[in-house]
Amino acid sequence: MGKIIDGKVMSERLRDKINKEVSAFTKDYGRPPGLAVILVGEDPASSVYVRNKERACKNAGIISFDHRLPTETSLTELTSLVKELNLRQDVDGILVQLPLPHHIKTDQVLMSIEPTKDVDGFHPYNLGRLLMGLPTVIPCTPRGIMYMLEAYGVDPDGKDTVVIGRSNIVGKPIATLLTLAHATVTVCHSHTKNLEEKVRNADILVSAAGRPHMVKGSWIKPGAVVIDVGITRDKDGRLSGDVDFETAKDRASLITPVPGGVGPMTIVMLLMNTIMLAKGHVA
Numbered sequence: 001m002g003k004i005i006d007g008k009v010m011s012e013r014l015r016d017k018i019n020k021e022v023s024a025f026t027k028d029y030g031r032p033p034g035l036a037v038i039l040v041g042e043d044p045a046s047s048v049y050v051r052n053k054e055r056a057c058k059n060a061g062i063i064s065f066d067h068r069l070p071t072e073t074s075l076t077e078l079t080s081l082v083k084e085l086n087l088r089q090d091v092d093g094i095l096v097q098l099p100l101p102h103h104i105k106t107d108q109v110l111m112s113i114e115p116t117k118d119v120d121g122f123h124p125y126n127l128g129r130l131l132m133g134l135p136t137v138i139p140c141t142p143r144g145i146m147y148m149l150e151a152y153g154v155d156p157d158g159k160d161t162v163v164i165g166r167s168n169i170v171g172k173p174i175a176t177l178l179t180l181a182h183a184t185v186t187v188c189h190s191h192t193k194n195l196e197e198k199v200r201n202a203d204i205l206v207s208a209a210g211r212p213h214m215v216k217g218s219w220i221k222p223g224a225v226v227i228d229v230g231i232t233r234d235k236d237g238r239l240s241g242d243v244d245f246e247t248a249k250d251r252a253s254l255i256t257p258v259p260g261g262v263g264p265m266t267i268v269m270l271l272m273n274t275i276m277l278a279k280g281h282v283a
């Protein structure tokens with residue numbers, strides 16, 4: 001049977017290290033690191049994620065400056081707030097929770113964030129640096145995935161790796177990081193023909209489709225490493241990943257559960273990115 005990659009335990013261990021770093025920063029700089037978190041509208045899933053992020057900041061001793069804006073906020077209003085935060089000395093990172101309401105052009109908002117405060121690494125400048133393999137802010141979920149692989153001794157070098165999903169938040173950056181780590185990467189998405197055949201060949205599978213139970217256990221190559229980024233709430237309120245966990249866990253050598261896999265690591269990476277920006281290590 002496959003071993004479970006316990007993102008919850010791993011993230012709790014990392015939190016001790018983070019708390020120490022935040023204390024040291026606060027002592028050295030006479031103020032704690034600060035993260036501005038902006039949520040536009042009332043998407044229920046985004047509200048939960050943002051609340052968890054803000055709570056994690058507070059528990060770590062990072063100040064979170066919380067901004068809740070109504071759904072009808074205009075692009076100009078949102079970018080004006082971002083520009084104000086760009087200038088504040090006590091704000092080290094700025095996070096605009098995605099997705100934004102449809103009338104707001106996401107790329108314009110992301111481009112209004114000062115790259116040195118871009119805690120998600122979504123600004124084209126930082127994504128470009130990532131593509132070039134230069135030091136940059138690595139988006140939180142992909143950074144968490146790479147951390148888990150390393151912690152469990154999985155070296156992507158030469159491995160056949162399948163990424164399902166091509167979003168700017170997960171699919172594209174994780175495909176880039178795996179390529180930089182010398183994996184052979186196949187990016188699959190809604191137009192991919194014969195997904196099953198692609199998955200069957202994967203030594204490492206990263207699924208970020210957001211479609212519960214889409215990947216069947218029988219598709220998993222025996223001994224493969226399975227990272228499930230999908231998190232969907234069904235009508236009974238239960239959370240499910242993209243991968244049919246119960247059947248996949250017997251074939252995989254390592255597998256992340258949902259919940260308790262990638263999610264907690266994403267939040268910890270947000271804290272680590274905030275500290276890194278506060279120290280001025282990037283851009």
Ligand code: GUN
Pocket residue numbers: 095096097098099120140141169
């Ligand atoms: N929506 C889903 N994941 C993320 C993330 O990592 N950052 C932001 N800002 N929005 C998201």
